[in-house]
Amino acid sequence: MRLLFLGDLMGRAGRSAAADALPTLREKLKLDFVIVNGENAASGFGLTSKIAGTTIQAGADVITGGNHTFDQKELLNVIDADDRILRPINYPEGTPGRGFAIYDAPRGKKVMVINAMGRVFMNAMECPFRAIDAVLKKYRMGVAVHAIVVDFHGEATSEKMAMGHFLDGRVSLVVGTHSHVPTADCQILDGGTAYQTDAGMCGDYNSVIGMQKEEPISRFLTKMNKERYSPAEGEATICGTFIETDDRTGLAKRIEPLRMGPRLMEHVPVV
Ligand code: FE2
Numbered sequence: 001m002r003l004l005f006l007g008d009l010m011g012r013a014g015r016s017a018a019a020d021a022l023p024t025l026r027e028k029l030k031l032d033f034v035i036v037n038g039e040n041a042a043s044g045f046g047l048t049s050k051i052a053g054t055t056i057q058a059g060a061d062v063i064t065g066g067n068h069t070f071d072q073k074e075l076l077n078v079i080d081a082d083d084r085i086l087r088p089i090n091y092p093e094g095t096p097g098r099g100f101a102i103y104d105a106p107r108g109k110k111v112m113v114i115n116a117m118g119r120v121f122m123n124a125m126e127c128p129f130r131a132i133d134a135v136l137k138k139y140r141m142g143v144a145v146h147a148i149v150v151d152f153h154g155e156a157t158s159e160k161m162a163m164g165h166f167l168d169g170r171v172s173l174v175v176g177t178h179s180h181v182p183t184a185d186c187q188i189l190d191g192g193t194a195y196q197t198d199a200g201m202c203g204d205y206n207s208v209i210g211m212q213k214e215e216p217i218s219r220f221l222t223k224m225n226k227e228r229y230s231p232a233e234g235e236a237t238i239c240g241t242f243i244e245t246d247d248r249t250g251l252a253k254r255i256e257p258l259r260m261g262p263r264l265m266e267h268v269p270v271v
Contacts, residue, residue, distance in 0.1 A: 001109055001147055001247060002029060002271065004258065005175050006036040006240040007182065008066075010203025010210035011231025015041045015051060018202045021238055021260065022059035029242060029271050031059075033105045035113055035149055037177040038063040038085075039071075040201070044211060044231045046071030049078045052085055061103055062086060064115040066153035066178055067123060069097075088117035088153060089135070090126040100135050102145055109146040109247065112139060114171075116163075118154020118178075128152065129166055136170050141250035147172040148250060154178055157197050164195040172245045172252055175199050180209035182239045182257060182264070192251030200239030205263035207232030237261025242269045 004025060009015040018036060025031065038047045038055060046068050052075075055063055062084050069087040070076070079085050079097035089099020100114040114135060116128040132150065141148050148171040152163045160176040167174050169191025175198075176183070182200025189195050201210050208216035211229045218226055238261055244254040256269040 007199030194252035
């Protein structure tokens, strides 16, 4: 299967660019399944049901979340009913929504997506390693599902890399989100799991991780909040991770970054 993961859609610039590009990308990369992280899609803070609808209509199969998942309270109206919207699995028991689900892909294939959040420089959460391990003990790749993608939303590269190796051989892809900067370490680990520490955001890179520059710089200089953060609105660059998996084992045969837009060096996989 060919799968594409797009990093955090940042505000209007990011979500519009992704929605515009997805139909063409689905065709050009012959994609069977698309996952996007949408936790910053609503002005940088959360996701609304309307934005989720537009993103799914444009060609996303699943939208994952992170620390901003519940910023827009309106999402609570749909997150229990709609399994295409995920939140990190390691929220406390009883949190609305779900942290993983199994989806139908073309030709009778099944894809599992798991969303989890790191705990280093992040809010206190249940252990993401144990939470994912418990799911994988129930659903084995190559038996119950044909591919498994893990979006690990975290700040620390060490924690994300540890997760990659912890899950190596048991999932198709471990990809990081949240830092909003793509890392140059796409690789297939020893056990066959594709890995990238961070997919990077879909957003305006003429910014401080997607936000207009002035307020973040001022906060570093003065330690005071003067204004609210607002997303940068220039043309967005789309960043993500492309993989091809072996349908029999679910393991990765290929991983490449996707970077498309005005700011970063372009890289579009050739299929
Ligand atoms: Fe985040």
